[in-house]
Amino acid sequence: MPAKDQDTARRRALVTGAAGGLGREVAIQLARRNCVVAVTDINGEGLAETIGRIGETGSESESIVSDFTSEGAPEAAVEKVVARWGGIDILVNNAGYGVIEPFLDATYKAWTRTLALNVTALAMACKAAGRVMREQRSGRIINITSPGSRMALPDYTAYTASKAGVDSITRAAAVALAPYGVLVNSLAPGMMDTEMQRSTEVDLARANGRDDLQAFLDERTRRIPLGRRAEISEVAEAVVWLCLDAPRYMTAERLNMSGGLDKD
Incomplete structure (x- = not known):
């Protein structure tokens, strides 16, 4: 059995959007830190691969194939975690959706879908986990913003507006849960090599009439003060730090990890 860090008491975690990318890496790193981890996504095939990777750490895991935009789905996922392990200590709201649409060509369908997953589902997951954590008088919720x-980004306003909503929910949930010792924070990662990032940039290049995709990507990378894109693993390390190691007096905070791109 692979060795795990022994500095962390057994924690019970739920990671959404864990069929690949950042969500998968967060789940694996939590498992290495002695957490039992439930993972959820609409992509069952990707989840199966994540579960296999978690198994390599020797940790317990639970796969929950679910469409979080369905009413009651976030609450049901939290209930499964509680039924399996008796409670929930960590929620990482990583699931997200975005589409490139110039503002003046925006569609109701894209806005509705984006807000349903990025805002409503996230809020319901926070609520469901928060109720359990309130009774435990402990817990940590991390929302990916x-x-x-x-920023003013007219080619994907639905996505950026939804993430502004995540920031607002994070602050409100943090205040609501503070009396019970529950911490709620968010993390804003910069450009990473994920499937969602890649597809977004392909569409963004097309929307801007850019035929040379590599030149377009290089230009975007040069905007980052650190001069490179984030590794998925290093962003996951920051998420896990918020889950396990951040001070217990830290709540309602937004941790910026954009390589200096977001300087506010």
Whole structure:
């Protein structure tokens, strides 16, 4: 059995959007830190791969294939975690959706879908986990936001608006749960090499009439003060730090990890 860090008491975690990318890496790193981890996503095939990777750490896991935009789905996922392990100590709201649409061509369908997953589902997951954590008088919730929530980006306004909503929910949930010792924070990662990032940039290049995709990507990378894109693993390390190691007096905070792109 692979060795795990022994500095962390057994924690019970739920990670959403864990079929790949950042969500998968967060789940694996939590498992390495002696957490039992439930993972959820609409992509069952991707979840199966994540579960296999968690199994390599020797940790327990639970796969929950679910469409979080369905009413009651976030609450049901939290209930499964509680039924399996008797409570929930960590919630990482990583699931997200975004589409490139110039503002004047925006569609009701894209806005509705984006807000349903990025805002409503996230809020319901916070509520459901928060109720359990309130009774435990402990717990940590981490919401994945975006530097875009503070920027004027007319080609994907639905996404950036939804992430501004995540920032607001994070602050409200933090205040609501503070009397019970529950911490709620967010993390804003910069550009990473994930499937969602890649597809977004392909569409963004097309929307801006850019035929040379690599030149377009290089230009975007040069905007980052650190001069490179984030590794998925290093962003996951920051999420896990918020889950396990951040001071117990830290709540309602937004941790910026954009390589200096978001300087506010």
